[in-house]
Amino acid sequence: MQEDLVVILDRLGNPIGEEEKLAAHQTGLRHLAFSVLLYRIHEGNTQYLLQQRAHYKYHSGDLWSNTCCSHPRPNEKIIKACQRRLVEEMGISAKLNLEDIGQISYRAKFANGLTENELDHVVIAQAEGIEWQLNPDEAQDCRWWSAQDIAQTLESQPETFSAWFRLVFDKAEQHLNKPD
Numbered sequence: 001m002q003e004d005l006v007v008i009l010d011r012l013g014n015p016i017g018e019e020e021k022l023a024a025h026q027t028g029l030r031h032l033a034f035s036v037l038l039y040r041i042h043e044g045n046t047q048y049l050l051q052q053r054a055h056y057k058y059h060s061g062d063l064w065s066n067t068c069c070s071h072p073r074p075n076e077k078i079i080k081a082c083q084r085r086l087v088e089e090m091g092i093s094a095k096l097n098l099e100d101i102g103q104i105s106y107r108a109k110f111a112n113g114l115t116e117n118e119l120d121h122v123v124i125a126q127a128e129g130i131e132w133q134l135n136p137d138e139a140q141d142c143r144w145w146s147a148q149d150i151a152q153t154l155e156s157q158p159e160t161f162s163a164w165f166r167l168v169f170d171k172a173e174q175h176l177n178k179p180d
Helices: 023-028 078-090 147-156 164-176
Strands: 005-009 015-020 029-044 045-053 068-070 099-109 115-126 140-144
Touching: 005 023, 015 023, 023 115, 029 078, 029 140, 029 164, 045 147, 045 164, 068 078, 078 115, 078 140, 099 164, 115 164, 140 147, 147 164
Parallel strands: 029 115
Antiparallel strands: 005 015, 005 029, 029 045, 029 068, 045 140, 099 115
């Protein structure tokens, strides 16, 4: 099934094949991914919609992370994949102006032997007044966090967040706070 496949990349980020998702994580193959981070401006401050990953996820359960993340299917465009996963994970079907603001690359090994080795597109969108209905297989909680609260918690309790979240947050903050 195509939905169980990830796009394998060479060291330069070029697609070189496909692999079953679990096998790619077991062997640490570099693959294509995306992380969506929705934000709003509330009382003059930027807030981000974070999810707490479901307890029994195959890795990083119970940790806070960006709004949603996943892997595009082979031949699936990043923005289309983001729209699909916002519905599947968060029940967010609102039409959002999703913007791919660039990529991060990271590698993280987990206690259960799995490895994330991703070239991760960071995608953001302003999302005022949206509603969500969490998929309990994906997320156990969701709430708006101020940028200041995120930064403070990353400093004092970094283990609260997924391995990739700091990179995603920093990329979004740099993009949203760049001079005009």
